[in-house]
Amino acid sequence: MINLWLSLSAYGGLSTRRILETYQTAGIRFVELAIGPKPDPDTAEAIAAYRQCGFQYRAHHAFVWGDRHSPFNLSDDRIDWSSLQARIDWMATLGITAYSVHAGHYAWDGDRTLAYERFLQNLERLHFECYSAGITLGVETMYSPAEPRPYRYLLDSVESIHDFLQTLPAIKLVLDLAHLNIGYGNERSTLLSMLFAESDRLLEIHLSDNDGKQDLHSKITPETWWIPWCNSLPKQIPLILESRMNRKGSSFLRQEVERIQHWLQGGNERSQN
Template identity: 30%
Template sequence: MTCYLSTSCFPRMPLADAIAACRGLGRRRIEVSAPHPWQPIEEMEAVLATTAADGVLLSLHNYFPAPPDPIVLNVASPDPAELAQSRALIAHAARLARAARAPVYGVHAGYLGKATPSDGDDFQFADPGDSLAAAQRRAIATLAAVLPLFAPQTRLLVENLFPSKSRRHSLMCDIEELAEYLDQLPQLGWLLDLGHLNVSANLLGFDRQAYLDHALARFGGRLREVHISENDGQTDQHLPIGQDSWQLGALARIKMVPTDDDEPRIYCVECRRADRDELIGSLDRVDAALAA
């Protein structure tokens, strides 16, 4: 088994160039993700269809395809215009998933308040106007509405998020919130980001191994994708995978759990802050962990 590589490791390249960069590292399993410059959707359809026809396995993730004017994809947004933009982006992703023959499309679980893009990977969050429960209800309603866009070829996944050091602006940071989404939407799959889990466990004060044991026991069959990158437990840094990374041991635990639809689980390296040698080392370590 070989892992996927995210095109987000080659940020701001045109889509075809980012895919070529992944293939240049010997990858024929590629997750298409942000950030890439805007292109007409017909151009991206052609790139993805040609790539898939060449035998490359593709998956799609979150902020793809980016709209002409940047937004924050937020399925829980309290702002009707922002929520409409997010749903339009997801509809475009469903169209591109068909061209890519993608088995999954993973989307972030959402944010408590209105969010706006800023420089780098961070967002600016407005003060939330309502409760966590209200934001969860909006997110779950949005996901329920877009689920039919992806069936039957592509499975929609929801990805766990993480708080910041100063406030909890993200949804699905702990096991209770994971259960809230998956219990209410039985068709929804799960994308586990181990880097996000590390930040959440550290800042919210829970044990990440206990989270894994509980989540895999309840929802392991619905776990269709795993994101792998390192951080310091404070922010989502997307650093390369070290030789002694705890995530390599987590992969050994995860791979023992079969999926509920017998489809292969995707393991994707998402080390955006890594040079070529660090990327190759990360890919090799993850491949070795999956082969053990």
């Protein structure tokens, strides 16, 4: 059976409680906490309440936790460690054992070497804190947009990902298949072969699509570039669906999750229509 989870970012714009209510109606119980819900003082209570109803959680980066969204950058030299520690402690009390974070970012024309050094230092500390709390940490593969942005990511190429795997062998990777659609060109297949051969290094795999330019989290279609790879995805690795379905309603959610599940199990689109 495919281990498919649904990110809270797939149904954002509402309070966490409303989203979890919708997921419950749609029969979805495996959820990744993420950016997307409207920050709300009730967030932590809602997450805990639905855990009592059988929900299981993973957590992603600066997931919405309280009454505001608090982003952080692992290449920053001024990380609020007390806040991050509180996040980790809370995850542990909730039984969360998998936490994925974005690779660090730095100014578009900034110093990549310095950003990478800080990133590695911060990551080692975060890894230690997570490990101590019984949580496995993973870092997400990012991308390099063609057009200038205010900042650019680390782990945005096959070479940088390969280098990371060698440098910090204790830390896992989170593979985002949609990110590989932005700026990787033909190398994305090389990367997939490399990562699937070392699947014990993968914490989870994120699924969505985009236009090749921006990380849009769009709907997965038969033309989505990684579809031909469905049968090669390592079976034991959790898959996280991140396509946006905001305001579509619970029955759409249910059908969409079933459609993707069917596909990942080797079915085809035609028989789902």
